Amino acid sequence: MSANPLAAMPSATTDSLAVRRLQLTDFRNYATLRLSFEATSVVLTGPNGAGKTNLLEALSLLVPGRGLRRARIAALARQEAQPGLWAVAVGVRTPAGAVEVGVGRDPKGMEGGRDRRLLRINGRDSRSQAALGEVLHATWLTPEMDRLFLEGPSGRRRFLDRLAFGFEPAHATRLADYGRAMRERSRLLQEGPADPGWLDALEETMAESGVAIAETRRAYVRHLGKAVAEATGPFPGVALETEGLLEAGLATETPAAMLARYRSRLADLRRRDAEAGLATEGPHRSDLAVRHGTKGMPAADCSTGEQKALLIAILLADARLQRVARGTPPLLLLDEVTAHLDSARRQALFEAIETLGAQAWMTGTEAALFQSLKGRAQFFRVLDGAAVAEA
Ligand SMILES: Nc1ncnc2c1ncn2[C@@H]1O[C@H](COP(=O)(O)OP(=O)(O)O)[C@@H](O)[C@H]1O
Ligand SMILES: [Mg+2]
Structure with a gap:
């Protein structure tokens, strides 16, 4: 459709992992959110507190572990929502075909005082986190990790264990x-x-x-x-x-x-x-x-910028290995990734992501830092728990 400004966008690898649909229900500051995506990378911009990190956090729950904030299950429910249930559902393109994954708070667990996540893969309840690791893989970088060293x-x-999940799903x-x-x-x-x-x-x-x-x-x-x-x-x-x-x-x-x-x-x-x-x-x-x-x-x-460059070098190398091992690079969730990066490294990062063929989710307060991705990535403006695609 010519009305779709993304139709002409390149998608580096035709079958690499890519989130195509996302639906949030009573998750953090989102009451409901439904978005569709092309297979290209995604840039989320908006002011502090808009919900950019929350969105990446939702995606991070689709792989084994507690997500990028390591939050308790109860903390993920939108504060105003009763009775405290939340859900994240995604449609993902994988080398093995389209996969639907849903994760949410288990209402039964709430009653019994044993809070748990409920996991569905292609409409079927799944008990094991490892099963999730077989279908999806994602790595992330957050501003908190600027202090990792x-x-x-x-x-x-x-950090090591999370990367090792992609290498050996049984590790989790x-x-x-x-x-x-x-x-x-x-x-x-x-x-x-x-x-x-x-x-x-x-x-x-x-x-x-x-x-x-x-x-x-x-x-x-x-x-x-x-x-x-x-x-x-x-x-x-x-x-x-x-x-x-x-x-x-x-x-x-x-x-x-x-x-x-x-x-x-x-x-x-x-x-x-x-x-x-x-x-x-x-x-x-x-x-x-x-x-x-x-x-x-x-x-x-090392300097703060060098530390960030070390982290990114590790993350990119891991993603390249995963691409070889699993036939697709992981989803990359890169929160405030341009902080501490000079423009040479910023451009090199964007190019590396493209060469990798990964769908990267990048956030920042200013769209200007991502200017060179215009036409190659999808831009969304996030504000108060809503996200609007930008032309
Ligand atoms: N459980 C929750 N219910 C409602 N709002 C929440 C919940 N948890 C966090 N928030 C709010 O979500 C907002 C957006 O957070 P965040 O995604 O970190 O913003 P940013 O766009 O700066 O990354 C914050 O103002 C925070 O108070
Ligand atoms: Mg944030």
Whole structure:
């Protein structure tokens, strides 16, 4: 249709992952929102508090995990809405064909006091987060991550694990299994004399899933490390390393030996962990060490702009690997991505996205920063929980 200004737009890869329809219901500051998209990238502009990040957050819930704000399920419901239910539904083009995915708050879970998400894939209820990971993949960059290298290891560990989901979908399930067993063990230890058989079983689960988690992290970082070592255009080369008890152990020991060693270590640590009220050693404490590849400098000592460039280099390299592994790059959710980027890097980023063939969702307060994407991306103006396509 000639009335459609997007009809002539290039779409770099004909079957790469692309959101074609989005519907939000009582989600954050959106009462209802229905939008359709071409397969090209999307630019969302609007003032602070308009709902740009909320929109990216909605998309981030379509992959395993808690989304880009790690929000509680209840916090996602529009404040004014009763009874606090929310839903996100998307139609996505994938290499395997069109897929409909819906995620929302489970009304039954609310009644029972066990808040959960309800997940539907092609109209059928799905229980597993991993199933979602098979269908969709997305990575994101948020302004909070500008501090990733300056803060403690938890943010970097989550960043690594989130990227590793795309590499190994079972990673999400293993992290959940590990976390559940770890919390249960901490609870038992704190409550006083615990059944040793029960503790043994929980520690067995922690050791099994923990070693698998560490193995995946090591394998993924080796894989990514090769792809990111060389500088690409204005983006620096990056040197990566996993740091952690199990990750280090696996450098010299077999997984079976590491599993046995960690299991007996956990048994030895029971008294200390009971006093601490938590598990003091394990893959939940690991870190990702990042260095500027060319300068050899730890990322924390690089400039803010360089840190952002390191993050983007990692994200783009991961997306290229995913494109090879899965036949399509992930959706890229890039919140306020132009902050701290000079214009050379900004243009290089736009070009890299296009070369990749990814549908990127980019936000910013000023449309001017995205000027060079005019005609190549779809622009929407976001205001007070509504989004309007711009010509
Ligand atoms: N559960 C909620 N119900 C209603 N409004 C919300 C909810 N959560 C956040 N908001 C509001 O959504 C608005 C838009 O947020 P956000 O998407 O972060 O804006 P921005 O466009 O700056 O990225 C904020 O003003 C915030 O107060
Ligand atoms: Mg925002």
